[in-house]
Amino acid sequence: MAFKAYYLSPDGYLHRDLSEKEVREAFQSNEGLLWVDICETTMEDAEFLVRNFGFHRLAIEDCVSTLIHAPKIDDFGDHLFIIVHGINHKGESDIVETAELAIFIGPHFVVSNHNESLYSVDSIVNLVERDARPMKRGADFLAYVLIDSLIDNVLPTIDRMSDVADDIDEEVIRNPQQSTLEAILKLKRSVLRVHRVMAPQREVLNRLSRREFSIIEEEARIFYRDVYDHIVRIEDLGQSLRDQADNALATHLSSVANRQNETMRVLSTVATIFLPLALVAGIYGMNFEYMPELGWHWGYFAVLGFVGAVIVTVLSWFWARKWIAWSRRQVTRVRPFAVEPDKLVSYIDQMRKWSHL
Amino acid sequence: MAFKAYYLSPDGYLHRDLSEKEVREAFQSNEGLLWVDICETTMEDAEFLVRNFGFHRLAIEDCVSTLIHAPKIDDFGDHLFIIVHGINHKGESDIVETAELAIFIGPHFVVSNHNESLYSVDSIVNLVERDARPMKRGADFLAYVLIDSLIDNVLPTIDRMSDVADDIDEEVIRNPQQSTLEAILKLKRSVLRVHRVMAPQREVLNRLSRREFSIIEEEARIFYRDVYDHIVRIEDLGQSLRDQADNALATHLSSVANRQNETMRVLSTVATIFLPLALVAGIYGMNFEYMPELGWHWGYFAVLGFVGAVIVTVLSWFWARKWIAWSRRQVTRVRPFAVEPDKLVSYIDQMRKWSHL
């Protein structure tokens, strides 16, 4: 049973490290603001929550269970139960993992549950320990601070994914390998996973920022709206990453096909040059009794010259048809979409319509 | 006619193994809770239902017919008719099969129909036999317990699919074969099938957990909401499996292309080395009378040396260009998306905005 409890009494004094009895008293006083934060919620904690707060057992079960729960709001009349997801920054998998935060919000209390310790919650704990500021504007505001912090902590991971995507973009042109493909696919799955928790969260925050729940007061709603906007931004960035990954995939496949093409050209070139010449040599290696050329004094040198000439000619011809390239350097023509200022100005003039000026 | 009937009379006594007459009396008493469970519903059962309960013939037809029926709710005013799907754990096909459960819910009765015996219903029967607990909270709660048990039994199959997906992920890198492709495609079809029954079920449970049907009382609705949440979770897990299968497919195709590429390189390397050398040998095998080199004492050894030198040179060159690799081992660079704690802290500081603190 590892919970931290803070109580800001109506006189503005912050009580720390409350015992179970103090928590119950604070809860029943219906004044001030009580915050209980439980990390790695156990069955014991569950009983504690039932005993003191009377929350619904299904909601508590969601806190205890280590399964993943989709973001949602349950309205229990006198309090809300919210599940939101952020990034599990301690996960060690190759694919981004999410972390859940379950929050009960009442008029005078906030109870937060999470199965891993979260940087975002820790940072709020630190703020509260210092000067209790996040608790001074009420339960809805404290819940907002927790959710906002969780959501904003997704951005560093998006940044990291963006760096990885740029690495891949470079590697896919320079030196595409099977491992590049795997990196692309892992990136895609990570982006999809972030998308999949953000999409329902958008709806959750949208509902919180509307007039739907009386516990969220007018003043706090605009802050929830701001979190909503951040989720929209995260989704946009995720979409861009997905496009980038899709393009990297297309480039990868094309690079692989190109290399195979190149291999085939080398083979064809070699065969086209040497098979006919081998025939020539083979012919003069035949043992017919009457082969006049064999007696010619310069016959051998004529053949040698012919062989040399053919090799040079065919290579030049293939070179001219761009079949074979000595170097791999490819100049990618940049086609910036930027429009020149003077062209823009002429557009602007044209757009200055007679209709409304 | 193989039905099991239980009647919990208002005095809390559980009557077991009711006869048709007792069933009719219990139904007409409009008190207590009657539960009739029919496995492998026959025409005889159908007549039984019409005779005693007066259900609509179309609904009964859905129970009797062995065709698949999509999940739905039909509201007959004084009772509901619900069809939900779980997994048919006894199916032996390579592709996941679903099992139907059709339930009539009235204020004082529940009639459940299924064409195969279901583990989930069996387990509820056991509970009822023991102490009748699932029947003590009314018809809506008993129906919930049946549906919840059916839906939760989907999770073991999802787990199994997840194991198969992990196996495939490994095989697709280690040793991709045509059979791997088939396994991927079967997994995908199974995931799609689960998705296709879960999606409409989400809607069914959503309606049951709203205030739409008076038979489902306020208190029970939150439990139906919980089943809804479970379906959402199953859908999320299914989506992840689908992403995994899609990635396995992409990796498979890329592996196959890579192997072909490798084959081509071996061929090209061999041809590039030996065709020119064969020409050299062919030239010195010509029968011209005047070929000065043939008389040179070390001519033969010069040619042998040249041949050896060319082979070594070309192989080294290809090796340097990474055209040929002696071993297949590929080190997949792991790029974890985890962000370092100190970087996170600096983000958090940056995010502590002047605007709201």
Added chain:
Amino acid sequence: MAFKAYYLSPDGYLHRDLSEKEVREAFQSNEGLLWVDICETTMEDAEFLVRNFGFHRLAIEDCVSTLIHAPKIDDFGDHLFIIVHGINHKGESDIVETAELAIFIGPHFVVSNHNESLYSVDSIVNLVERDARPMKRGADFLAYVLIDSLIDNVLPTIDRMSDVADDIDEEVIRNPQQSTLEAILKLKRSVLRVHRVMAPQREVLNRLSRREFSIIEEEARIFYRDVYDHIVRIEDLGQSLRDQADNALATHLSSVANRQNETMRVLSTVATIFLPLALVAGIYGMNFEYMPELGWHWGYFAVLGFVGAVIVTVLSWFWARKWIAWSRRQVTRVRPFAVEPDKLVSYIDQMRKWSHL
């Protein structure tokens, strides 16, 4: 002018083969139930409908025109005009074709139009001829019987498509050819076509089963709802077929790529073995004056032995690397998704939550 007209007078007597005058009288009596069925509607029939029923010319035009009309309901206040689609079982195209049925429903009449003779309508005609039963429950019920029969007749075609899909599944693994691809694509187009008429029909039936049209009475609505459910089932089956066809396509493409791979391997193997050996033979065929090995007694046999040894070694090596396979038999490992009963039971126990029992 080939119409069949039946009139069930209020006294329960069925009049057959009505003349135009009798039809008009029956229509104007506003009693009983008049059914006029027109096959291959001509301009003459159109005039007949305008003259006697006063239907809107646009609706009649839809009946006459042989173009395809999307499923729809037009509400003309005192009667409905409905277009629904079934399968044209007489079509001979490789791709499934649909057949239209246009129905006018009034309080005391049903007028059905179709451009081809339909098995489903014929079967209702037979029923009516026998004992008039489908007409005894009113116009809305007769219309339902017509529509239900049309929709149910889609199922045999779905079955046939399913058989074709299974054939393809087998062929695509055993012996994929260009014609297999064409069969897959035709199947997909057929499925899409069925989907494309069923999707709007779902909406049509949904509207008919709601309280939207007063001509459809409460009692009949549940039957329309049943047709709606059948359409949902057809759509589900169609979706499964589409998945199957998509998988067959993926398997086909992969099989083709595999065969090409195999071809390349044969080529590479042959070249890798014989090009170097040809060089050896070529070298000993050179005409240098001083080639000591040529004088060795066992030189020739040494070369023969070397050639044999190389062939055996390389083939064994490729064999060990699984590059070449003597037989094509591939054992597809079956991975059933079925979960063992005892594992299931442990899941069920785990799921028996403390929260609600």
Added chain:
Amino acid sequence: MAFKAYYLSPDGYLHRDLSEKEVREAFQSNEGLLWVDICETTMEDAEFLVRNFGFHRLAIEDCVSTLIHAPKIDDFGDHLFIIVHGINHKGESDIVETAELAIFIGPHFVVSNHNESLYSVDSIVNLVERDARPMKRGADFLAYVLIDSLIDNVLPTIDRMSDVADDIDEEVIRNPQQSTLEAILKLKRSVLRVHRVMAPQREVLNRLSRREFSIIEEEARIFYRDVYDHIVRIEDLGQSLRDQADNALATHLSSVANRQNETMRVLSTVATIFLPLALVAGIYGMNFEYMPELGWHWGYFAVLGFVGAVIVTVLSWFWARKWIAWSRRQVTRVRPFAVEPDKLVSYIDQMRKWSHL
């Protein structure tokens, strides 16, 4: 300033070729029906419209501008401004182009604008010139006739695209080339373009056929509904074309892959036959002093026989494995989806359910 103006006065007389003054008088009379049709609307026309009709400058700007405007309805209270699209039958691009028709509809006037001359408008002009019939039922009906004519003129183009699609279907099997691919892609883009103007138009016509605008009277609405149905049909036909083009694309790619496969097989066959035989010939061309076979009398013929035997054997073996085919003819097995009548009848019997007859 090239406008045509017609005025049908309340007494039923049609005035032709009105001057600007007459147009203004007709407009201000608020009686009868005035139709002004402007082709290639210029700034001068724009001033004319402002001066005499007082239309909003933004709407007029849409008429003058040669940019493409999406279909829409603007409701200006006493009149509507509608933009609809048809096909530009005079376009010469490889990709279908659309043509705009902008219509102002008031209670007693219709003003139509288009930047190209349109066959559909011309045909209505002809009808009006003849007997003024399209103008006799009011402004909403005249507008309907214009829109209906424009939309129906899309069908010939759909027909043409369908012919092209059938051509492609044949060519893609008979003789697929790069130009076939381009034809497929152009067809797809054309279909998409038609779809992209039809989709919003569906919404426009839907709104016109509802009770939304008082200018469109009850009686005319059903005609607008009919145009809506035509658009639905065009969309359906377009969808079928798109499926056909997608299939043609898949077949094309598969054909190309097949041909490459065939090329590889020829190569492999040739190499497999001749490389080993060349080795045999090379071995007997070696100059070892002691090669007993060389002295055998029938040695040479034995080698010749061996060579012939190998060629015949390998070719037969490849032939048996279907690696090589002498002719390209492929019998495509037709798998009609049609169900046999007797099978259908048995289905129908089975479907005649006990529940409702």
Added chain:
Amino acid sequence: MAFKAYYLSPDGYLHRDLSEKEVREAFQSNEGLLWVDICETTMEDAEFLVRNFGFHRLAIEDCVSTLIHAPKIDDFGDHLFIIVHGINHKGESDIVETAELAIFIGPHFVVSNHNESLYSVDSIVNLVERDARPMKRGADFLAYVLIDSLIDNVLPTIDRMSDVADDIDEEVIRNPQQSTLEAILKLKRSVLRVHRVMAPQREVLNRLSRREFSIIEEEARIFYRDVYDHIVRIEDLGQSLRDQADNALATHLSSVANRQNETMRVLSTVATIFLPLALVAGIYGMNFEYMPELGWHWGYFAVLGFVGAVIVTVLSWFWARKWIAWSRRQVTRVRPFAVEPDKLVSYIDQMRKWSHL
């Protein structure tokens, strides 16, 4: 602190370059129209806005932050806060970048913020400096002019992208390279980015043009509707570009496959011709003692003739089968979709239905 402030007093006089004090006075007068434009908003500007206008800190934060914010409207009761996006014409990336404009609109003031200098805002500044016209119709109209100018400035970039797409279309047929692929993918990402900012903007403008916000007066709404129409047009153009890019991608991949095919054919042709001939030469190079042909006088010339005949025959055969082409020119058959006028006329006649004329 780099802001430009204009104040149009109620007497129609334009005050330029207001100091902070004048701005505050103008704001508090609640008359006339105050416009403050801030480029590269700093924390100092933020304090300025809080001090003088009392805007919400979250809104100001959106102005200051250089992160990307999705288009949105926040309604603060007495003023609106709008974020819209245009093109950043100064961006130098290969992929189109967007630029944000954040606008506060009150009854008597407009405050615009942007982090880069924008051509569109500059042009409005110029107009205001000249004769204050854009300010004479109120705050809602000024805001419209700013947004309209921003959106219209997207068109030159769309034009530029269209030019690039046409270039690519040509290059992809003429000379497809890896760099072509990259250009296609960059174009696609640019189109997607434009789409991704335009889609939510459509919603923003839709809301502004409805009766939702009292600050936007009836008269101005139709202008906002016009901007909405422009966004729809930009989206349509973007969609066309996307289709074009997708087609270019398909053509590119097909071209690459075709070239590989061609390479393989050259190789196969060479091998098919020269490997058998080399065998012939090899056979006559064998050293058997008894080879009767070797003694024939014309034997050598017979072999030479045979070699020549084979080469000519095989090349002709391949040529006839279209395996090899001397030139690369491919005549793309144009299949215009235009329908001939007379065919159209017959359609039109057919469409002149009896039903409504």
